[in-house]
Amino acid sequence: MFPSKVFYNLIKCTIPKLNYPTISNSFFSFYSTSSTDSQYKYILSEKVGNQKNVGLVTLNRPKALNALCDGLINELSNAINKFEKDETVSAIVITGSEKAFAAGADIKEMLNQTYSANITGGLLEEWDTVSKCKKPIIAAVNGYALGGGCELAIMCDIIYAGETAKFGQPEVIIGTIPGAGGTQRIARSCGKSFAMEVCLTGNQFTAQEAFNRGLVSKIFQPDKVVEEAIKLGERISQHSQIIIQLCKESVNNAFETGLAQGLKFEKKQFYGTFATEDRKEGMTAFVEKRQPNFSNK
Numbered sequence: 001m002f003p004s005k006v007f008y009n010l011i012k013c014t015i016p017k018l019n020y021p022t023i024s025n026s027f028f029s030f031y032s033t034s035s036t037d038s039q040y041k042y043i044l045s046e047k048v049g050n051q052k053n054v055g056l057v058t059l060n061r062p063k064a065l066n067a068l069c070d071g072l073i074n075e076l077s078n079a080i081n082k083f084e085k086d087e088t089v090s091a092i093v094i095t096g097s098e099k100a101f102a103a104g105a106d107i108k109e110m111l112n113q114t115y116s117a118n119i120t121g122g123l124l125e126e127w128d129t130v131s132k133c134k135k136p137i138i139a140a141v142n143g144y145a146l147g148g149g150c151e152l153a154i155m156c157d158i159i160y161a162g163e164t165a166k167f168g169q170p171e172v173i174i175g176t177i178p179g180a181g182g183t184q185r186i187a188r189s190c191g192k193s194f195a196m197e198v199c200l201t202g203n204q205f206t207a208q209e210a211f212n213r214g215l216v217s218k219i220f221q222p223d224k225v226v227e228e229a230i231k232l233g234e235r236i237s238q239h240s241q242i243i244i245q246l247c248k249e250s251v252n253n254a255f256e257t258g259l260a261q262g263l264k265f266e267k268k269q270f271y272g273t274f275a276t277e278d279r280k281e282g283m284t285a286f287v288e289k290r291q292p293n294f295s296n297k
């Protein structure tokens with residue numbers, strides 16, 4: 001390995017803040033916090049943003065390109081649960097490194113796994129923490145998002161991608177199929193033909209293609225993706241958390257039901273906002289030409 005790369009990796013392992021190699025120092029003085037949760041081995045978890053109201057989880061297993069081993073998923077799930085319970089956090093960002101968001105589930109860990117162990121051990125159950133989280137989660141994707149890495153990104157509510165990000169479901173290449181939502185979520189988001197092509201070939205696709213298919217909502221220069229995802233989290237944080245939760249639930253319902261059921265669900269959620277103090281505050285603030293002061297009630 002090139003010596004400077006060794007030094008760089010050493011620094012990255014010992015000083016968590018420098019794990020964002022392409023983000024400028026001004027980014028850190030603006031966004032970083034001293035409250036990094038240091039209990040983790042495979043991730044970094046901290047509160048960021050001006051108001052420290054965005055939870056940032058950085059997958060941090062660089063030697064294995066953030067392959068999603070059990071330990072990493074367990075820590076990710078733990079960090080998401082903590083942010084979900086933390087009333088000061090309104091949105092969550094999940095990111096990786098510039099080389100890899102995540103190169104998939106850990107193939108070496110799965111190698112000798114058996115069918116019966118999958119069933120008795122409840123394989124993949126902890127992954128659901130991300131898709132079941134009530135708070136908005138933004139995936140900030142650079143580099144490889146393959147297999148379970150692609151599925152993890154798609155489980156999030158919004159994907160921001162670096163222009164060189166590479167997505168794909170290469171499971172067929174190693175004799176298995178996507179198991180954390182790839183066949184289902186890509187088909188629902190992008191249609192049958194694209195989902196089939198991606199899942200049946202294992203071919204990678206670019207950030208631009210993911211954007212064109214509606215899988216990614218915005219593309220940025222790689223060194224801007226995390227910063228922009230945090231800004232998005234901060235923008236969402238300006239609103240009432242309870243209303244955001246109802247809204248997220250309603251959009252997610254579009255993936256579960258037909259149009260008539262979905263519209264009925266949306267109307268009930270809309271009616272429900274009138275049971276909150278924040279709906280009254282939001283409309284009153286508009287009429288009084290001032291900023292709303294939401295209480296999340």
Ligand SMILES: CCC/C=C/C(=O)SCCNC(=O)CCNC(=O)[C@H](O)C(C)(C)COP(=O)([O-])OP(=O)([O-])OC[C@H]1O[C@@H](n2cnc3c(N)ncnc32)[C@H](O)[C@@H]1OP(=O)([O-])[O-]
Pocket residue numbers: 063064065067068103104105106107108109124144146147148149170171174177178179180
């Ligand atoms: C969740 C349910 C269903 C999901 C299933 C899946 O996701 S299946 C998976 C779907 N995903 C795939 O099939 C993608 C598999 N990965 C690749 O094809 C390539 O690594 C690459 C093209 C991403 C990068 O190529 P590159 O030449 O730039 O880098 P490199 O290849 O030299 O890797 C560096 C180190 O990382 C290691 N490592 C990487 N990925 C994994 C992994 N998933 N696992 C374990 N380890 C992994 C690699 O072994 C090596 O470690 P070593 O041996 O030096 O100790």
